[in-house]
Amino acid sequence: MEPTMPNPFALLWRQFKIEWRLYLRDRAAMFWTFAFPLLMLFGFGVIFRSGGPPALTLVRIAPAHETARDQAFVKALREGRINVVTLDAKHAEERWKKGDTIAQLESVGAGYRLHLNSYLLAQGQVVALAASQAFLVAQARVNGAPEPERIPMMIESTGHAHSTNYAAFLVPGLVGLNLLSTGLFAVGMVTVAYREKGKYRRLAVTPLPKWVFLGGQILQRVTSVLLQTVLLLVAAWLAFDITNQGSYLVFTALVVFGTATFIAMGFALSSFASTVETYGAVSNLAFFPMMLLSGVYFRLDGAPQWLQKAVLILPLSPFLRALRAVYNDGATLQGHAFGLIVLAAWAALSFVFAVKRFRWV
Numbered sequence: 001m002e003p004t005m006p007n008p009f010a011l012l013w014r015q016f017k018i019e020w021r022l023y024l025r026d027r028a029a030m031f032w033t034f035a036f037p038l039l040m041l042f043g044f045g046v047i048f049r050s051g052g053p054p055a056l057t058l059v060r061i062a063p064a065h066e067t068a069r070d071q072a073f074v075k076a077l078r079e080g081r082i083n084v085v086t087l088d089a090k091h092a093e094e095r096w097k098k099g100d101t102i103a104q105l106e107s108v109g110a111g112y113r114l115h116l117n118s119y120l121l122a123q124g125q126v127v128a129l130a131a132s133q134a135f136l137v138a139q140a141r142v143n144g145a146p147e148p149e150r151i152p153m154m155i156e157s158t159g160h161a162h163s164t165n166y167a168a169f170l171v172p173g174l175v176g177l178n179l180l181s182t183g184l185f186a187v188g189m190v191t192v193a194y195r196e197k198g199k200y201r202r203l204a205v206t207p208l209p210k211w212v213f214l215g216g217q218i219l220q221r222v223t224s225v226l227l228q229t230v231l232l233l234v235a236a237w238l239a240f241d242i243t244n245q246g247s248y249l250v251f252t253a254l255v256v257f258g259t260a261t262f263i264a265m266g267f268a269l270s271s272f273a274s275t276v277e278t279y280g281a282v283s284n285l286a287f288f289p290m291m292l293l294s295g296v297y298f299r300l301d302g303a304p305q306w307l308q309k310a311v312l313i314l315p316l317s318p319f320l321r322a323l324r325a326v327y328n329d330g331a332t333l334q335g336h337a338f339g340l341i342v343l344a345a346w347a348a349l350s351f352v353f354a355v356k357r358f359r360w361v
Contacts, residue, residue, distance in 0.1 A: 012215050033178070057103075058104075059103070059105070072138035077134045101117055105131065112135070114127075171327065173296040175228075180316055182259070183259070188267065189280070246325075251327060264351040290314050294311060294317040319339070321339055
């Protein structure tokens with residue numbers, strides 16, 4: 001009588017539970033997977049909790065003689081929500097050399113001159129625009145002419161659905177970074193480690209189907225990613241009153257799509273290395289450019305145009321744009337076709353490459 005083979009799905013379930021037990025024993029992996037993203041969210045969320053515009057300060061060198069126009073100018077600046085700090089020339093220069101000054105205003109003849117700190121140019125340009133508008137208002141008041149109408153300013157997100165809040169911006173970034181880390185490190189690194197230690201070679205002589213072994217690993221990574229995402233969303237809701245503005249179905253579909261893409265990338269990259277040390281270098285070459293340039297923590301608005309366009313071919317960049325559109329603005333995926341095509345291309349190419357180059361020994 002021939003022995004009956006165990007139910008393959010029962011084997012898969014057993015392998016899935018084994019992978020979770022092994023994972024739960026690794027305290028370092030548990031920390032970086034679950035605790036670290038929450039620490040980043042709470043840390044940056046508290047530091048940049050205010051949803052309003054950043055406080056902008058204009059350092060004004062005290063003129064030798066205060067005129068009515070000077071007083072009108074300062075009043076108009078403060079009405080424009082610019083913090084005006086008046087210092088003598090010596091103290092103003094000391095503050096400038098320390099790099100603490102965004103913009104510095106001084107009287108020159110019958111007019112004014114504005115110095116902008118090149119290291120804080122983004123904030124300085126905002127101050128310069130506000131100062132120009134305030135100057136026109138002050139001139140009109142001094143001359144008794146009708147005041148020019150100030151342009152109203154509103155701070156809101158691109159979809160008009162959520163106030164500007166850095167924590168809201170950060171949550172999708174951390175979700176995407178978790179998916180990338182899972183694919184490149186929890187999948188790719190483990191694959192290389194198992195191969196280097198001969199675990200795959202020993203597996204080849206056991207009756208356990210290889211697809212069951214790999215399937216158990218993939219399922220464990222997918223469920224851990226979903227758990228990470230739920231924890232982040234709940235933490236954002238409890239701590240910062242931030243919730244998903246769009247469809248949870250679309251949001252979940254994007255997370256699953258991103259998980260599949262980055263897991264495929266992890267398997268593909270693992271074929272380039274025979275040791276864990278080598279894979280560490282290979283994976284970091286892919287990980288750090290995407291982490292720094294794809295908009296996880298900040299956008300590249302001040303970067304050259306060619307760089308802003310170039311990063312769109314990295315899979316994490318279009319993924320985060322689509323995820324933020326859904327989460328922060330309640331948008332649909334309409335208008336993100338190009339980004340989703342880029343993501344799908346990375347997923348397909350990585351999968352095909354991983355299948356062709358994957359080896360057990």
